Amino acid sequence: MKFRTLLAALGGVLLSASLCVAAPITFKLGHIAEPENPYGMGADYFAKLVKERSNGAIEIQVFPSSQLGNQRDLVEGLVFGTVDMTLTGTAVLGNFVPEVSVFDLPFIFRDIPHAYKALDTVGMELCKKGEAQGMITLAIWENGVRHMTNSKRPIRTPEDMKGLKIRVMEQPVYIEMMKVLGASPTPMAMSELYTALQKGVVDGQENPFSHIATKRFDEVQKYISLTGHTYAPEPVLISAIAWNKLNAEQQALLRKAAEDTRDWQRQLCRDSEGAFMKTIIDRGHAVINDDVDKEAFIKATAPVYKMYTDKFGDATIKAIQAIK
Template identity: 35%
Template sequence: MRSMMLCATALAVSMTLTAAAHAQTVLRLGHVGEVGSHFDVAGHEFAKRVKEKSGGKVEVQVFPSSQLGNDKDMLQKMKLGQVDFFIPSSIMSSVTPEFGVFDMPYIIKDREHAARVMAKMGDSVFRPAAEAKGVKILGFWENGFRQITNNVRPIVKPEDLKGVKLRTPRGEWRVKMFQSYGANPSPMAFSEVFTALKTGVMDGQENPLINVWSAKFYEVQKYLSMTGHVYIPAYLVTSPKTFDKWSADVQKVIAETAVEMEPFAREAGKKFDDDLLDKLKAKGMAVNEADKEAFVAASKGIYDEFGTSVEGGKALIDQISALRN
């Protein structure tokens, strides 16, 4: 019996030592996207690369579909250290007003323009603005170009939005933009949108095609109007306090991988846009092209308001516009 106890003790010690030798840093990443969404694809690719680059010592667990809360919840949990990573997008304009510039209609020309903006202004403008509010941006990823879906009518010109009850993300500038077009916009958590559309609480919503597809909005929306009115980055973020708790090796792997993911995110977004339009048509959605020049013309007021009401707003608009070509 004594011999058996000694063997068991030795085995337990051996297992403990083995576990210690292969100890993992386990980190949690949350987002509001559905399984298969852009956020989810990027999050899992990030997790895979982190595991590979760390030799298995760092594991990132991805929690999609608002499992860790909505955007507002996760932002707060991240600041408190209860969530290690979070992938926000539009909500960043409520963190600090500089990010509202991405809600200016058609300010981003294409993905190449977006890449130039982040390369030129990421470290000088957006990272320090966010960090001053307790949000550390690790990587500039992508949410994508947003299109409008609804059950009232095809949206060709801004006036077609008159009276349409439209869900928007939280962020004052998206709301103001659609109000200026005559719509009736209401901020709402992404997890609530499908039900709101199904029950008629909302007539429509606006999102990149991948979110329309992964959330199955085609089941409860008739019209898909290709407005491309806004390009919104997504961001991999953590809190400075959480980042500072990690070892130097973990910090290096996380920071390098987050930046390395940036072109992957943009390329994935392009592929989604290229692949999904025909699939959405096949699901029965009526697709139309919007008169983008009419939308641009109707957007002057929102540019003027942002430029005068946000400190440095006009300079931000000018800097981004100067990088179009």
């Protein structure tokens, strides 16, 4: 009798212990890139780091290719708590935190190292403005340098842009940039773009090589012109609702993993650009031209800066330009 009583008590202790083992905290991270895109790969790498470093206590499920919606849907989901995490361009984030639109101004960066320094300082400070809307920025990754593509002609000067119907993100800076170049801007979600190009709804679009190659836009675009007109930062955002489920130690772990992934992902982006260009050349659908008059484009797009400075002043632009 005593032995059976002891076994029952022991079983009760084991059962109580098993019930006290906390289930992992699971977050859903959505983005619009294909899995083989460098920031899509960055999302997977980040999820792996978080799981390893938390010993499985935090799991991030990655949903690529617009499975959870387009970029605007994803950012709105953060605000309402229906999406836990996302990667999104500053162009889309700028609709919610207008000040970050400064990073979408044409030719704002001298080169890639300048972009990194500006984003990790000025950029992270500006992104804090999103916290009032329930969006916390963990780090800023990248999506690369953006170039023009179209089905009509090579683009060498701003004159070549005139009359082209170009898909842009739903963002005032990009819309105004196309207007001053003489093109007709057409805001459209990325998930709709391939079909729109294929059917001639729009003549062209602008994106980094990673998107052009992985989304196969070169199949329906004859000309790719290396305009390098903007650079595409990619903030890593978490909903405040999800963030507050973590203790201080877990929050620090998540932020450090995002920063470590940032460095890994940026290098991957730099290393991959030539490979994506080669993929496009090998497929043989599009012609790439690099004889672009950058100075003419810089001059032609200068009026876009006035739109930003009229609204926010020029202090942020000057701070970015002063970074060495």
